[in-house]
Every structure is written in C-alpha cells, then in structure tokens.
Amino acid sequence: MNLLVSDELENMPDGKRRLVVAALKLAARDGVPLNALGLRELAREAELNHNTFYRHFENLDDLARSTIEIIAQTIIDAMGTIRSKAASHADATEGLVNFFLDLVLRNPDAFTVGVREINTAFSPLRPLLVRVIDDIAKQSVVQIQAMNLVPLKDTTVFLEVAREISMQMFSAAVPLIKSPQQKKAIAEKLVQSIRRQFLGALAMESMKGL
Numbered sequence: 001m002n003l004l005v006s007d008e009l010e011n012m013p014d015g016k017r018r019l020v021v022a023a024l025k026l027a028a029r030d031g032v033p034l035n036a037l038g039l040r041e042l043a044r045e046a047e048l049n050h051n052t053f054y055r056h057f058e059n060l061d062d063l064a065r066s067t068i069e070i071i072a073q074t075i076i077d078a079m080g081t082i083r084s085k086a087a088s089h090a091d092a093t094e095g096l097v098n099f100f101l102d103l104v105l106r107n108p109d110a111f112t113v114g115v116r117e118i119n120t121a122f123s124p125l126r127p128l129l130v131r132v133i134d135d136i137a138k139q140s141v142v143q144i145q146a147m148n149l150v151p152l153k154d155t156t157v158f159l160e161v162a163r164e165i166s167m168q169m170f171s172a173a174v175p176l177i178k179s180p181q182q183k184k185a186i187a188e189k190l191v192q193s194i195r196r197q198f199l200g201a202l203a204m205e206s207m208k209g210l
Helices: 014-029 039-046 050-057 061-085 089-106 108-118 126-147 156-171 172-180 180-204
Strands: none
Touching: 014 039, 014 050, 014 061, 014 108, 039 050, 050 108, 050 180, 061 089, 061 108, 089 108, 089 156, 089 172, 089 180, 108 126, 108 172, 126 156, 156 172, 172 180
16 A cells, blocks of 8 residues: 655654554454554554554554544645646646545555545544545635636635535545546546536526526
C-alpha cells in the first residue's frame, strides 16, 4: 500500500508512519475500527516494540484522529492544486474525479476504513469523518468561488451541493476497490452526476422570484 503522500506524513518519524500504515491495513482487513485495534498486533504489524506506540500517540483515539486528519488534508491540498490548474469547470471536474479515484486505488485500506466508518451509525469515528467531509466541502466552495468555476451565488446551496458531491465520491470508493477495472465507467458516472448537480442548482437559483 502506498499511503497518502502529504507533508505531514513525510515529516513523521519512521515509527509513527509505520504505525499509521499498519493501523489502516489491520482495520481494513479485519473490519475493526482504528481505535479498537490491539496494540500488540498493531506493533507486530508495524514491526515495532509495542511500547513504541506511546512515543507517538497518547492512545488509539489519538492514532485514529491523526490518521483521518492526514487523509483529509491530503485530499484538500491535492484538490486545490488540480483546481488551480483547471481552465474550466469541466476540466476541474474531470481532473478531480480522476485524481480521487487514483488516490483510492493507491490507498484501498484508507478508503475502506473511512467509508465503512462514516456509514456506521454508532461508530465513534463517524463524527470526525463527517467533519472531514464538511471541511472538504467548505474548501471546495472557497476554491471554486475564488476561481469563478461555477457562477452559483448562494453560498449555502453551494455548500450543500459540495457536501453531497463529497459524500458521493467517497461512496464510489467501495465499487472501485472491488472492481478496479471499472474505473473509467465509475469516473464517467461521477463526472456526469457532479455536472448535473451543479447545473440543477444553477437552474433552481435562476428560477427564484419567478
């Protein structure tokens, strides 16, 4: 597994980085939440002494929070870069979708865990993951408005659309991980859906007051 590349991850001590990678692998394989892993098994998977864990994390909740924050920040940073290079909204949409799906394929453990936990009603990690989706949506709105990629004026509606799109993209990770050969079809479906959502929001905004 090639874990998400981010400045934060690259600057981590080797032991901490290995624990994050091992945690995602075990959580994805065994269907166990990140904050419910066994410390000895985690240390064994990371090829570290189990006492090493407490040099890097206060507890398993701290490990789970740090891992999810790394995933979120990596996605936000990379999406911003792609949008900054986009010549139009069409270019931005296609670029973002393909980037995201490639990211999923390189990091199946991270997205298996993330999608599972956000769709588990009583998961202790769900509130954190919901905030991650909100953060990604908010950053998307800021970037799109700054670049005038979509002329949608109502920021509240804009945020609702961005949040729905973010959830839809995360949900697409599951069928993609199961059938990587379907990437092109999944990408086309996502691009069409995203465009329909923005066009629908624009159409409804133009009808206000009629």
